[in-house]
Amino acid sequence: MEIIVCVKHVPETAEAEIAIDSSGKGIKTEDLVFDINEWDDYAVEEAVLIKEKLGGRVTIVTVGSEDADKTLRKCLAKGADRAIRLTDKAFDGSDAYATAKILYGVIKDLPFDLILTGTQAGDDGYAQVGVILAGFLGIPHATMVKKIELMEGFTRVNRELEGGLEQVMEVGTPALLAVQTGINEPRYVSIMGIRKARQKELKVLGLNDLGLKEEEVGESGSWITVEEMFIPPVEKEAEILVGGLDAISSKIVETLRARGLI
Amino acid sequence: MTELFVLAEHRRGELRDVTFEMLTKGRELIARADVDLTAVLLGHNVKELAIRLADQVKKVLVVDDARLKDFNEVAYQKVLTHLISERKPVLILIGHTSFGIDLAPSLATKLNVPLATDCIDINFEEKKPIVVRQVYGGKVNIKASLRTSESYIVTLRPATIEAKEVKPIGGEIIEVASPLKEEPTTKRFIEYFEPPAGEVDITAADVLVSVGRGIKDADSMPIVEKLAEALGGAVACSRPIVDKGWLSADRQVGTSGKTVKPKLYLAVGISGAFQHVSGMKNSELVIAINRDAKAPIFRAADFGVVEDLFKVVPILTDRVLQEKKSSK
Known part of the structure; x- marks a missing residue:
């Protein structure tokens, strides 16, 4: 099995303080910790699980700066065999559509039986790249995938729908599957493991290597242009209870008593 | 036109x-x-x-x-x-x-x-x-x-x-006449699959203590279970808890899980992604505990506590138990 996994190196923002940068179109990233996009972590795990069962090779591809090597090394330590980083100044400002074009630039010449991605990224959350890439490659896809069974010539997948329901689909292979979180339990890797994976191949390619023109990527090759970033208006805000843990607990108990909840 | x-x-x-x-x-x-x-x-x-x-x-x-x-x-x-x-x-x-x-x-x-x-x-x-x-x-x-x-x-x-x-x-x-000429061969719908229901129906509970990513590891789950027990409620959760396998999928509140409307929804360590909020926003009373004052959950809550959940929850549990004892 030749499996390609597309990953993204993203800032962790769930518990971090977010500030808008001087361009007014992005966030300040200096103080943020970057890591593999959560959805992609599950995609890498799924690829490694398949490889461990059936044999083959797992190739990781990302579009990003040199910083993304941290994520690539992590993927290699998890069991991927090689990594390709697509880096070029011309790629800056690429939206999901342009990013898919960049990925297509390298993947079109690689052998694969399966391409795995995360359903979406935790930063911009477009949930588009995988499906657009499949469209360029002319292969079928499935998104929100919670279960993968590989058969001869096709794969049977469970897609997550709303309200706890799933949809079972059969998709012809080679296919692109965009996985949902929870499909497996991503393994942890030690610092030692990451250090050891340094011996594995990590290739860097740019615009010219992919045969792309400058206007096809970046902002000019995108569908979407960010005009402005802003802090969302507050419609409703909770009354924040203060005064120390005891006082807060008493206030909650009082509130619950008043409503007959205790 | x-x-x-x-x-x-x-x-x-x-x-x-x-x-x-x-x-x-x-x-x-x-x-x-x-x-x-x-x-x-x-x-x-x-x-x-x-x-x-x-x-x-x-x-x-x-x-x-x-x-x-x-x-x-x-x-x-x-x-x-x-x-x-x-x-x-x-x-x-x-x-x-x-x-x-x-x-x-x-x-x-x-x-x-x-x-x-x-x-x-x-x-x-x-x-x-x-x-x-x-x-x-x-x-x-x-x-x-x-x-x-x-x-x-x-x-x-x-x-x-x-x-x-x-x-x-x-x-x-x-x-409009269908332009489809043949059966799609690259992708076929097989069936719907409904994961089996568990023993607790969170949509029927009056009180839900709902736990999120902030709980950090499975060993800490008992602190929210104790609070739920003290309040006579059930434990629910946001997506990461199900993804990690710490609770079954039927406990999940949100777009891909259940929609709940309890009398009390106590969100513990939940950041409040929209997928979660859309499953609980019609609760009668929402109290959120999260150490991040900017967490979106506070925009969906009536009362907020910006504190470490590991400190607040045990004290709150004790207070609730005391209150119940003294009112007997």
Whole structure:
């Protein structure tokens, strides 16, 4: 099995303080910790699980700066065999559509039986790249995938729908599957493991290597242009209870008593 | 006269709420432009759904084909490519749902039409759509424009726009012959699968103590279980807890889980992503505990506690137990 996994190196923002940068179109990233996009972590795990069962090779591809090597090394330590980083100044400002074009630039010449991605990224959350890439490659896809069974010539997948329901689909292979979180339990890797994976191949390619023109990527090759970033208006805000843990607990108990909840 | 398409979403014979939310937004958009609002319904034996839509919109395009009975992106994409190429609508609205996520980027790529996904609002400025989206887990928003084109595709986040129904207008139902020639071979719908129900029905509980990522590891789960027990309630959770396998899927509150309306919803260590909030926002009383004062959950709560949950929850549990004891 030749499996390609597309990953993204993203800032962790769930518990971090977010500030808008001087361009007014992005966030300040200096103080943020970057890591593999959560959805992609599950995609890498799924690829490694398949490889461990059936044999083959797992190739990781990302579009990003040199910083993304941290994520690539992590993927290699998890069991991927090689990594390709697509880096070029011309790629800056690429939206999901342009990013898919960049990925297509390298993947079109690689052998694969399966391409795995995360359903979406935790930063911009477009949930588009995988499906657009499949469209360029002319292969079928499935998104929100919670279960993968590989058969001869096709794969049977469970897609997550709303309200706890799933949809079972059969998709012809080679296919692109965009996985949902929870499909497996991503393994942890030690610092030692990451250090050891340094011996594995990590290739860097740019615009010219992919045969792309400058206007096809970046902002000019995108569908979407960010005009402005802003802090969302507050419609409703909770009354924040203060005064120390005891006082807060008493206030909650009082509130619950008043409503007959205790 | 050009058109604005709203793709009706339905499952197992019922129109999904997002359809009416999109129609509401569509009505608002056409009020300021010389554009017709058209609902597009693909399915099989969907006469009743077409009539229901025609109550709300002047024109309903219906493509009836057995191959469109259950959602299949390949079949949907082919039919919509045909309809869009023929009628050149200025905008196609699709729900940012599991169906929309599978379909919209594939349709946009096929037609080479710019697409903006997961939008919470859309407006036209100088004939170009300007969309508003949430990024970084809802902490900041962006306003974005789309590349100039004859048509645009936008997917709208469900449960963001309040659906408003108009008095039934008895719109026209137009049947369009299905352009599908063969069964889609690269993708086949097999069946729906409903994970087995567990022993606790969180939708029936008056009190829910709901736990999120902030709990950090499985060994800490008993502290929320104790609080739930003290309050006589059940333990629910947000998605990461199910993903990690610490609670079963039937405990999950949110878009992909259950929608709950308890008398008390106590959110512990939950950041409040919209997928979660849309499953609990109609609770009678919401109290949120999170150490991040900027966590979106505080915008969905009545009372907030900005503290470390590991410190607050045990003290609160003791207080509740004391209170119950003294009132006996």
